[in-house]
Amino acid sequence: MTAHTVGPPLWLLAELTYRCPLHCVFCYNPVDFAQTQNELGTDDWLRVLREGRELGAVQCGLSGGEPLQRDDLEIIVAEAQRLGYYTNLLTSGVGLTEERAAALKSAGLDHVQLSFQDSTREMNDFLSHTKTFELKNRVAAIIKSQGWPMVMNVVIHRMNIDHVDRIIEMAAEMGAEYLELANTQYYSWAYLNRDQLLPTREQLRRAEASTAQWRERLGDRMRIFFVAPDYHDGRPKKCVNGWGSMFLNVTPDGTALPCHTAKMLPGLAFPNVREHSLREIWFDSEGFNRYRGTGWMKEPCVSCDQREVDLGGCRCQAYMLAQDPAAADPVCSKSPQHHLVVAAVARAEAQAPGPVRTEHPLLFRDPANSRRLAPI
Amino acid sequence: MTPLATTSQPRVGPGFRLQWEAAQDCHVLLYPEGMVKLNGSAGQIMQRCDGERSVAAIVAELEQVFSAQGLEADVLAFVRLAADKRWLVWA
Numbered sequence: 001m002t003a004h005t006v007g008p009p010l011w012l013l014a015e016l017t018y019r020c021p022l023h024c025v026f027c028y029n030p031v032d033f034a035q036t037q038n039e040l041g042t043d044d045w046l047r048v049l050r051e052g053r054e055l056g057a058v059q060c061g062l063s064g065g066e067p068l069q070r071d072d073l074e075i076i077v078a079e080a081q082r083l084g085y086y087t088n089l090l091t092s093g094v095g096l097t098e099e100r101a102a103a104l105k106s107a108g109l110d111h112v113q114l115s116f117q118d119s120t121r122e123m124n125d126f127l128s129h130t131k132t133f134e135l136k137n138r139v140a141a142i143i144k145s146q147g148w149p150m151v152m153n154v155v156i157h158r159m160n161i162d163h164v165d166r167i168i169e170m171a172a173e174m175g176a177e178y179l180e181l182a183n184t185q186y187y188s189w190a191y192l193n194r195d196q197l198l199p200t201r202e203q204l205r206r207a208e209a210s211t212a213q214w215r216e217r218l219g220d221r222m223r224i225f226f227v228a229p230d231y232h233d234g235r236p237k238k239c240v241n242g243w244g245s246m247f248l249n250v251t252p253d254g255t256a257l258p259c260h261t262a263k264m265l266p267g268l269a270f271p272n273v274r275e276h277s278l279r280e281i282w283f284d285s286e287g288f289n290r291y292r293g294t295g296w297m298k299e300p301c302v303s304c305d306q307r308e309v310d311l312g313g314c315r316c317q318a319y320m321l322a323q324d325p326a327a328a329d330p331v332c333s334k335s336p337q338h339h340l341v342v343a344a345v346a347r348a349e350a351q352a353p354g355p356v357r358t359e360h361p362l363l364f365r366d367p368a369n370s371r372r373l374a375p376i
Numbered sequence: 377m378t379p380l381a382t383t384s385q386p387r388v389g390p391g392f393r394l395q396w397e398a399a400q401d402c403h404v405l406l407y408p409e410g411m412v413k414l415n416g417s418a419g420q421i422m423q424r425c426d427g428e429r430s431v432a433a434i435v436a437e438l439e440q441v442f443s444a445q446g447l448e449a450d451v452l453a454f455v456r457l458a459a460d461k462r463w464l465v466w467a
Contacts (some may be wrong), residue, residue, distance in 0.1 A: 111408040
């Protein structure tokens with residue numbers, strides 16, 4: 001594929017740090033995140049922002065880990081704003097004090113996405129855990145008082161999906177404009193914990209029914225997005241809207257990736273922004289070109305009439321489930337490995353409602369587990 | 377929001393930002409995690425929606441700039457559509 005057919009990286013996601021006060025069991029950060037020691041400095045990030053804008057990036061996501069752990073966040077936001085990005089802070093809210101919010105507002109931050117998650121180990125008390133709720137309520141009020149549009153994001157899984165009704169009610173009470181009910185995607189920590197997190201079809205059906213009722217009740221007041229899980233669907237997703245088509249992710253140590261989790265793929269080197277310009281990275285690197293478009297496909301994708309629609313699904317999922325990054329995404333019913341996905345869902349169905357008993361306990365995303373699972 | 381009238385003074389809705397985007401060669405509307413590319417006439421209307429000009433004033437200006445007549449219905453239709461999408465608001 002030649003450079004002139006490739007569009008701009010519209011969405012630049014800056015994962016500023018892997019440091020995080022939370023230990024979410026569905027985190028998509030790499031399992032070996034604790035190996036990352038050398039975070040990019042402020043000047044590197046400012047250069048990355050400039051280079052991204054020159055390439056035509058318009059959306060800048062500031063994420064992590066918990067981006068509020070970076071004390072130069074305000075400087076980064078201010079530069080992103082000056083360059084003409086729409087700036088999105090993706091945060092758990094931990095650390096978003098009134099002072100910090102005011103500083104981010106005056107730096108020009110456009111939008112805050114507040115995520116709800118299991119910030120404690122008392123998973124089953126997720127919705128009744130007072131500490132979490134007080135924090136989120138306080139942070140939601142701070143977000144509203146700064147006049148930011150508020151998107152709430154809740155990662156949905158077997159252990160909280162039955163509370164969707166209450167979650168929607170809570171988001172409406174807090175004045176969210178948008179609510180994303182995002183079913184867990186099974187990568188990294190979520191993949192390790194997959195058997196405990198996969199909901200049953202009946203749970204999904206009830207959650208979707210609740211969502212539909214609330215949509216009717218709330219009308220335009222709050223828009224609710226329900227991101228369906230691809231495991232239950234039989235349909236692959238057009239991952240990041242196509243490899244190297246609009247999404248560019250820079251990890252805390254400067255590695256540039258075409259999706260959040262691509263670093264796991266074998267035999268593929270991803271460039272680092274310390275050594276290459278974003279222009280070289282986006283147009284010329286092997287990492288960004290390997291799975292662009294449809295030229296890399298094999299059967300059943302290459303002759304499939306849906307190949308331009310879903311682009312074969314997710315390369316990471318193909319690698320994790322079929323041990324071949326160029327295979328069809330096994331969530332697709334046409335994949336020769338689709339039975340593996342069917343079996344995982346069947347295991348979820350076979351378990352009694354409630355927490356699943358498995359051989360290993362839930363693995364929380366924390367540095368100790370990271371070092372144990374991925375020793376250097 | 378009051379019903380749309382030619383006296384309404386629309387402005388870009390909260391959380392949205394309108395800007396000229398050279399890489400896209402058009403006006404775009406940015407919002408949380410998304411972007412809408414505006415066609416030429418939508419861009420011409422939106423960039424005049426500053427909360428001060430009325431719809432009537434915007435129509436008059438466009439008719440003058442483009443030496444055209446009878447644009448009111450088109451402008452009203454666009455403003456109504458944009459309000460449905462929260463791109464525009466007025467008092």
